[in-house]
Amino acid sequence: MSDSALTVAETRSGQVCIVAVSGRIDSTNANDLLTRLNNLLASGEKIVLVDLQRVVYLTSAAFRVLLVATDEAERNAARFVLCSVLGQVRELFEMGGLLDAFTILGSREEAVAKLG
Amino acid sequence: MKKPVNLVYGVDESPPLAVTVFSGVQHVSLIAIYLVYPLLVFRVADTPVQAVTNLMAIGMLVLGVATFLQALRLGPVGSGYMCPATFSASYFPASLLAAKLGGLPLVFGMTIFAGALEVALAPLLNRLRAIFPIEISGLVIFMVGWSAGIAGLRLLLGNPTESVSAAEWPVAGITLATMVVLNVWGKGLVRMLCALIGLAAGYAAAAFAGLVGAGHLSAVGAAPWVGLPAFGQMSWSFDVALAAPFAIACLAASLKAVGTITVCQRMNDADWVRPDMRSAMRGVMADGVSTVLAGVAGAVGTNTCTPSVGLASATGVASRRVAFAVGAIFMLLGLFPKLAAMLAVVPRPVVVAGLLFAVSFLLINGLQVITSRLLDARRTLTIGLAIVAGGAVDVFPVIAASVPKAASAVVGSSFVFATLIALALNLLFRIGVKKTVSLKIEAEAVDPQKIDDFFKTHGAAWGARPDVVNRATFGIIQLVDAVRGEFWHRGAIEIEASFDEFSLDVDLVYNGDELEFPEQRPSNKEIRESEAGARLMAGFMLRKCADRLRSKCKDGRANVHMHYDH
Numbered sequence: 143m144s145d146s147a148l149t150v151a152e153t154r155s156g157q158v159c160i161v162a163v164s165g166r167i168d169s170t171n172a173n174d175l176l177t178r179l180n181n182l183l184a185s186g187e188k189i190v191l192v193d194l195q196r197v198v199y200l201t202s203a204a205f206r207v208l209l210v211a212t213d214e215a216e217r218n219a220a221r222f223v224l225c226s227v228l229g230q231v232r233e234l235f236e237m238g239g240l241l242d243a244f245t246i247l248g249s250r251e252e253a254v255a256k257l258g
Numbered sequence: 259m260k261k262p263v264n265l266v267y268g269v270d271e272s273p274p275l276a277v278t279v280f281s282g283v284q285h286v287s288l289i290a291i292y293l294v295y296p297l298l299v300f301r302v303a304d305t306p307v308q309a310v311t312n313l314m315a316i317g318m319l320v321l322g323v324a325t326f327l328q329a330l331r332l333g334p335v336g337s338g339y340m341c342p343a344t345f346s347a348s349y350f351p352a353s354l355l356a357a358k359l360g361g362l363p364l365v366f367g368m369t370i371f372a373g374a375l376e377v378a379l380a381p382l383l384n385r386l387r388a389i390f391p392i393e394i395s396g397l398v399i400f401m402v403g404w405s406a407g408i409a410g411l412r413l414l415l416g417n418p419t420e421s422v423s424a425a426e427w428p429v430a431g432i433t434l435a436t437m438v439v440l441n442v443w444g445k446g447l448v449r450m451l452c453a454l455i456g457l458a459a460g461y462a463a464a465a466f467a468g469l470v471g472a473g474h475l476s477a478v479g480a481a482p483w484v485g486l487p488a489f490g491q492m493s494w495s496f497d498v499a500l501a502a503p504f505a506i507a508c509l510a511a512s513l514k515a516v517g518t519i520t521v522c523q524r525m526n527d528a529d530w531v532r533p534d535m536r537s538a539m540r541g542v543m544a545d546g547v548s549t550v551l552a553g554v555a556g557a558v559g560t561n562t563c564t565p566s567v568g569l570a571s572a573t574g575v576a577s578r579r580v581a582f583a584v585g586a587i588f589m590l591l592g593l594f595p596k597l598a599a600m601l602a603v604v605p606r607p608v609v610v611a612g613l614l615f616a617v618s619f620l621l622i623n624g625l626q627v628i629t630s631r632l633l634d635a636r637r638t639l640t641i642g643l644a645i646v647a648g649g650a651v652d653v654f655p656v657i658a659a660s661v662p663k664a665a666s667a668v669v670g671s672s673f674v675f676a677t678l679i680a681l682a683l684n685l686l687f688r689i690g691v692k693k694t695v696s697l698k699i700e701a702e703a704v705d706p707q708k709i710d711d712f713f714k715t716h717g718a719a720w721g722a723r724p725d726v727v728n729r730a731t732f733g734i735i736q737l738v739d740a741v742r743g744e745f746w747h748r749g750a751i752e753i754e755a756s757f758d759e760f761s762l763d764v765d766l767v768y769n770g771d772e773l774e775f776p777e778q779r780p781s782n783k784e785i786r787e788s789e790a791g792a793r794l795m796a797g798f799m800l801r802k803c804a805d806r807l808r809s810k811c812k813d814g815r816a817n818v819h820m821h822y823d824h
Binding site for chain 2: 201210238
């Protein structure tokens with residue numbers, strides 16, 4: 143873990159809207175992230191790829207955000223995919239029994255190649 | 259579980275039939291050398307050759323059943339790994355003592371006692387880690403080797419009724435030299451079977467030297483080729499004076515089983531970080547059940563076979579199907595009385611040479627386990643003084659002679675005495691080991707980074723494992739994140755972390771309501787629909803993250819205790 147607040151950066155690769163999240167995700171900033179993701183889905187994005195490579199840690203509040211966004215994507219007939227779920231962050235997904243709750247791909251490049 | 263690259267067949271994989279059978283034969287050949295332990299015990303009890311033949315056949319059947327039990331996963335019994343059973347040096351010193359004092363009935367009765375004790379001990383092992391640290395496991399292995407070696411030499415050199423003859427020296431020399439030469443300079447299968455080839459060479463030399471008498475040959479000739487061993491011819495007795503030696507033997511066997519199963523876990527998982535105590539405890543349970551069966555059937559205590567697991571590591575074949583093959587081969591061998599009869603009449607110098615060969619590895623294994631961790635002054639004194647104490651009672655029999663009779667079984671055995679001294683010193687030296695630090699978090703200044711820094715700094719100073727520190731850090735950050743707002747009412751959150759080398763305990767106290775820590779994960783729908791669902795998820799994750807979690811709320815003060823094994 144290191145000193146880092148939540149930052150969210152959006153980029154695009156073809157049809158894929160990539161949301162690169164970095165820092166920590168907890169109850170103090172989870173709603174900010176949810177708002178960003180909901181806005182993207184509401185704006186008509188059909189493939190949203192959330193890159194978690196630079197996430198330092200997350201709490202259960204982050205899982206709620208990701209589950210809500212997955213649900214929202216289904217309602218909008220969009221695809222909501224996670225990638226680069228590595229190290230300690232992956233262990234937390236495992237601990238929470240949530241690896242099967244999301245579509246999780248490997249690296250960002252692999253995910254873009256698959257989704258694009 | 260990620261399969262390591264050098265592993266050819268992992269625990270749940272199925273090798274071809276030929277590989278399974280051939281590997282099984284290799285393991286049986288390796289394990290066969292340890293049949294010298296029951297053989298020597300039966301000889302010390304002056305058991306007639308025919309009875310020894312029958313008991314050796316029973317012993318092979320017991321090894322077959324024990325190997326199956328260990329490889330299966332029957333509820334709380336069986337580690338599920340390729341970890342065959344063997345007759346263990348762990349029970350050898352205590353069994354010899356029982357054979358001398360009360361003959362075979364006492365050996366079998368005390369073996370049942372030790373097995374039952376191991377069954378009772380298995381579920382508690384994780385919590386008793388502080389009392390039985392790894393360096394004491396190493397000492398136990400070392401002292402088993404030491405006392406088994408001395409016992410073997412006594413059989414040859416210290417037997418007043420049958421002193422060593424001139425012909426026995428060269429036979430012992432040929433046996434030991436064959437094993438050593440093949441082990442050091444041999445290759446492939448020859449090296450793996452060096453002990454068995456050495457025994458065969460020794461047997462031939464003994465026959466040539468006239469040490470295999472007509473009586474021996476007639477016993478082999480009289481034994482049928484195929485037949486079931488006779489059960490129900492034995493009796494059992496119990497002597498409270500031998501409870502301590504057998505309890506120590508049981509402890510030694512349990513510690514060895516945990517160590518061996520840990521090796522199996524590491525061998526099968528490239529991402530292995532720390533021992534999985536659940537499968538280790540199931541393995542110790544299987545070990546205990548097998549030892550009870552051994553005592554009931556008429557054999558000495560069984561234990562996991564560490565060299566066999568080493569062989570699996572060397573060959574890369576760790577499939578538990580091989581264990582089933584090993585179990586089946588032993589059960590088949592138990593149905594050939596002629597083979598058991600040949601084992602029963604192995605001449606004394608051949609058996610002792612085989613024993614010395616085996617204990618050499620045991621001594622070094624023990625030293626390696628002892629030195630596998632950093633030995634500070636406390637541990638150095640614990641191990642050093644225990645070895646001196648064990649050696650002293652072997653060198654100076656006057657020590658055992660001068661204590662009351664009730665204590666002579668403890669003080670009279672170097673293995674038992676050294677282990678007890680080490681356990682006592684370990685407990686004594688735990689005084690002042692625990693270190694405690696605290697942190698206060700004000701409601702308006704919650705900073706996860708500060709919590710992270712707190713644990714990182716102290717974790718590094720304590721020498722705590724980073725994975726454990728990370729879990730504790732996540733636990734506190736998650737807990738603070740979950741209670742802030744509705745559950746944490748006023749004042750500061752107080753965190754206290756205590757560390758000793760076996761555990762990291764974290765207490766978190768705050769004014770407010772108690773968080774729920776469910777055993778079951780809330781559904782995705784529950785998590786999605788409200789923050790309360792996310793909070794339930796937090797409670798679930800905290801329960802999963804800690805090895806033990808306790809929570810209470812009294813007079814408006816909530817207290818959460820999280821324990822992490824280290």
